[in-house]
Amino acid sequence: MAEAIAFLPPRASVLSRRDNIVTDLARLVPADCLIHEERELAPFETDAFISYRRVPLAVVLPRTTAQVAAVMKYCHRHAIPVVARGAGTSLSGGAIPQEDAVVLGLSKMSRVLEVDYSNRTATVQAGVTNLSISETVGIDGFFYAPDPSSQLACTIGGNIGMNSGGAHCLKYGVTTNNLLGVRMVLVDGTVIELGGKHLDAAGYDLLGLVCGSEGQLGIVTEATVRLIAKPEGARPVLFGFDSSEEAGACVADIIGSGIIPVAIEFMDKPAIEICEAFAKAGYPLDVAALLIVEVEGSEAEMDATLKDIVEIARRHQVKTVRECQSATEAALIWKGRKSAFGATGRIADYICMDGTVPLGKLSYVLEKTAEIVERFGLRVANVFHAGDGNMHPLILFNANDPEEAMKAEEAGNEILKLCVDAGGCLTGEHGVGIEKRDLMRHQFTQPELDQQMAIRSAFDEQWILNPSKVFPLEGRR
Amino acid sequence: MAEAIAFLPPRASVLSRRDNIVTDLARLVPADCLIHEERELAPFETDAFISYRRVPLAVVLPRTTAQVAAVMKYCHRHAIPVVARGAGTSLSGGAIPQEDAVVLGLSKMSRVLEVDYSNRTATVQAGVTNLSISETVGIDGFFYAPDPSSQLACTIGGNIGMNSGGAHCLKYGVTTNNLLGVRMVLVDGTVIELGGKHLDAAGYDLLGLVCGSEGQLGIVTEATVRLIAKPEGARPVLFGFDSSEEAGACVADIIGSGIIPVAIEFMDKPAIEICEAFAKAGYPLDVAALLIVEVEGSEAEMDATLKDIVEIARRHQVKTVRECQSATEAALIWKGRKSAFGATGRIADYICMDGTVPLGKLSYVLEKTAEIVERFGLRVANVFHAGDGNMHPLILFNANDPEEAMKAEEAGNEILKLCVDAGGCLTGEHGVGIEKRDLMRHQFTQPELDQQMAIRSAFDEQWILNPSKVFPLEGRR
Known part of the structure; x- marks a missing residue:
């Protein structure tokens, strides 16, 4: 396939020292934490973005923050690029490596370290999957709110890198709104702590800055996240419309009225057909656009909120209103929505x-x-x-x-x-990665980009962390 | 009064050029926007922190972003310190000037520029008072959530500088959780936009970084903030305890149960007495500690939430539970709490x-x-x-x-x-300012401080923006 997006040319000085680098890395991590055979490197050559691929120099899969620090210290001293990787589910190519890079995978750091209900926090290693946090605390009536469609696979470290969202982020916010602290390895191997179990932090909000920085400011190895109590009940409701215009206008009016449902998801006709064929969720096939609106709370609260939403929908000539009748049906409705990308991939x-x-x-x-x-x-x-x-x-x-x-x-x-x-933005929850890198100029003026790049340089003077990403290759500082 | 906290020595090169600087500033802003007579400078010599005071070199009160940019460009070229100021209500000395500084006051930039309900946003100039945003949109059923006790006077620009909170931030978050975008003048006079009406932003989260940066990264001149629909009803309830220990443990158990009231405020006996004497709010005087817990929603929702909270409070031997019976009573309860600082100042x-x-x-x-x-x-x-x-x-x-x-x-x-x-943090909502500057070493390691200072330098290489604040004077980069 032709490549519309350029990568940085690999550093010859690094490629030529490949064998030495592998030997050196082998001294820093246990043997089962280092991958360097070509055929074993293949699974790390791309992510969930389209088919750009590069075989990295080597992959390290550390088990401890100390190992991450040792690898960073070494790579920093020798100016070797490092691309951090969670589960490789990035949709913007954020985890695609480059030939001269060491991929630093966090998958072996997958333990929940502590659950603290009196502060409503969980402290986890960066390689924990998103869903496993909610699974760990679910039995006690809590969950972790951001829910990317890939939540079964994607890791909290990757979520932090991309400031990931999900269907239920309308009410609960995206990753940055649910992240309280991280342990992070700086480019030179120094370990720092940002935030913690407490509100706010003295000095600058480096935690917020790190969230969404796509592995360019350091390697997050542990995170403390906010837990939320499960609602008494939750109910997705389907609203079908004869046009996308009316469905879109209805969304704006719901939000404009001040109501904040847990989720308002939109599907147009092709999406409805694709998802229904896959999930048999019972989506109406005779409408041009579908909204899945989820409300939560007690039965009375849900009834009251839904009443207001239905009233707004009627003003937009809603054709179908279908409340789900059971937990099974609700699960199917969400299964259909959350498997939309996979279902599309089938056709x-x-x-x-x-x-x-x-x-x-x-x-x-x-x-x-x-x-x-x-x-x-x-x-x-x-x-x-x-x-x-x-x-x-x-x-x-x-x-x-x-x-x-x-x-x-x-x-x-x-x-x-x-x-x-239209007054919007290049990304919502997938990050810039390599996909939107060259569009950054459309969003930002040169002084705005300069300011962002100055921040990057303040963390990583040599630009070795995930270097091909986020900023256009031309005009870098 | 003796001064425990050191200020930076004024730059002789700036002081000696005072008259020239005033003449130059007079060319950049209209005559009524420049203050330089000693007796007129006095109101700007301190803020709401204790009695540290310095008379600034001059005060400019621009009316437009272009004027702010012109002043910054000039001060940057001549390495003149600039201290941004909203209403001067800082409790950490964040707005205390220094003798060689130009105070850049935003008080004349006090217009609400746009209210957009379909995106639930208000765009305002930085000198707008916190309360006036809620007053503007209140008639339509909306409000701006963060509510510092000083909300009648304090400005949104100051709130952004300090990432201010308030009693109702338990549910709705502090300033950073309610800020969507800013227009900001960089140190050299360049104007940039961060964020906007849309979710997320491509690239790094500079908006989050700027929020709480105490006027050291640039001068915010406009802000776009989130509006929230007023709840159907709200009810503060008083819970009296025989000991602070039980009251504190009760708070931890309420939060640990997953309930998130709008507010949980705490007063010990001296505070109860001081506030009751001032506001006649009907606080119980026979208890050692008082919680004001506010719930909101429909009557049924409030009843249900309160039932759960009362049950938890009973486990902590709550002595008094008093629901307020009227809007007047609710207003008095909050008046007592919000005037706590003023009431204390009387005694x-x-x-x-x-x-x-x-x-x-x-x-x-x-x-x-x-x-x-x-x-x-x-x-x-x-x-x-x-x-x-x-x-x-x-x-x-x-x-x-x-x-x-x-x-x-x-x-x-x-x-x-x-x-x-105890695992906490130097600040919650007042910022570091000059008050906690020298304690930053207790919170942060040297690499952590270095990283923050590197960020500061990436915005302001000469360190002219609010230079005496946030970072210990020794060991600066």
Whole structure:
């Protein structure tokens, strides 16, 4: 496949010392924590973004913060690029390595270290999966709120790197709103602590800065996250509309009224069909757009909130309103939504955009997105977190056709520019990674980019941490 | 009064050019936006921290972002310190100027620029008072959540500088959780935009970094904040206990159960007496500690939540439970709490500490605080945001007795160290300012401080923005 996105050329000085580097790394981590045979490196050559791939120099999978620190100290001294990796589920190519990089995988650091209900916190290692936190505390009536679709696989470290979201983040916020502290290894191997179990932190908010910094400011090895009590009950309700415009306007009116459901998810007709075929969730097939609105609380609270939402939906000519009747049905509704990407992958290759727009612009951006994709002769399915204005157009294409692949990327870029021009932003929850790196100029002025790059340099003067990502290759400091 | 806290020595190169600087500033802002006569400078010589004071070189009160940019560009070129100022209500000395500094006051930039309900945002100039945002949108059923006790006077710009909180932040979060975007003038006069009306932002979270950076990274001139719909109803309830220990343990158990009231405020006996004498709020005078717990929602929701809270309180031998019976009574209860600092000021001078501790440590820290203050022969009143673990011991002293003032500061320092040692933090919502600057070493290791200072330098290489604050004077980069 043709490559629209450039990588940094590998450093010859590093490649030529490959064998020495491997020998040195073998002294820093146990034998089962180092991968360097070519065929064993293959699983680390890409992530969940489209088919860009690079075989890294080596992979280390440390078990302790001390091992991470030793590896960083070594790589820093020898100016060897380091790409941190959780489960490799990044949709923006954030975990794609480069030929001269050591991949630092956190998968072996997967223990829940402490659960503290009196402070409603869990302290975990960075390689813990998102879902396993909620599984650990579920028996006691708590959960960890951000819920990416990949939550079965993705790690909290990756979530922190990308400031990940999920369907239920409308009410509870994304990763940064649920993160209280981290232990982090700086580029030179120094270990620092940011935040903790307490509110606020003296000095600058480095914790917030690190969240979403895509592995460029240091390697997070432990995290303290907020636990939330499970609601008394939760109920997803389906609202079907005859047009995407009415569905979009309905979302803006719900939020504008001040109601904050737990989730408002949007599917257009292609997405409904794809998800229904896969999950048999009972989505209505005779509508042009579907909202899944979840409310929670006591039965009385849910009834009251739903009454207000239904009233707003009626003003937008809602065609179908279907409350789910059982826990099984609710689970199916969410299964259909959360497997949307996988279900789409069964019928076509796709790239998933991740722009965010002000809610008043939802309908407009949906309409323009359809126009853009049509102009490129491609198809699109929209399934996204509407309450947050976080759009996910899935552009369908055939990856075996290089020309079509290129068109899909071009259409994606136009859609993201559209989001920015509508007062929105390139990302919602997937990060910039390599995917949107070259679009950063569309979002930011040069002084704005300069300021971000100055921060990066203040953490990593040599730019060895995940170097191909986030900032356009041209005009770096 | 003796000065326990050192200021940076004024730059002779700046002082000697005072008249020229004033002449130059007069070209950059209209005549009514520049103050330079000694007697007119007096109101700007201190803030709401204890009696440290310095008369600044001059005060500019710009009306536009362009004027702020012109002043910054000039001061940057000539290495003149600049201290940003909102309403001067800082409790940590964040707005205390220095003799060689231009105070950049935002008070004339006090307009609400836009209210956008479909995105639930308000965009305001930095000099708008906190309360006036809620007043503007109140008629439409919305409010701005963070509510510092000084909300009638304090500005959103100051709130952003200090990441301010308030009694109702337990549920809705502090400033950083309610801030969506800013327009900011960098040290060299460049104007940048951070965030906006959309969720998330591409690249690093500079918005989060700026929030709480105490005027050291740039001058915020406009802000876009989150609006929240007013609840159907709200009800403060008084819980009286025979000991601070039981009250503290009750707070930890409420939070540990997963319930999140809108507010849990704590008053010990001295605070109850002081506030009751002032506000006649009907606080019980026969208890050792009082919690004001506010719940909100429909009547049924409030009843259900309160039932659970009362049950927990009974396990802690609650002596008095009093639900308020009317809106008037509710207003009085909050008036008593919110005027605690003013009411204390009627009977003694005081300094207000602002440490934050994990909830499991509330009782322990209260007990140790009492011991510390007693050892110094002083009195203390505790009135604070217990649900957040954000303690506010008010140390009472006589400011006309230099020795007693020094003791009060020393006792305060010991209390803040106690908070850190208990796994907490130097600040909750008042910032570091000049007050806690020299305690930063107790909270942070040298690499942690170095990393923060590197960030500061990446924004302000000459360290001209609010230079005496946040970082210990020794060992700066």
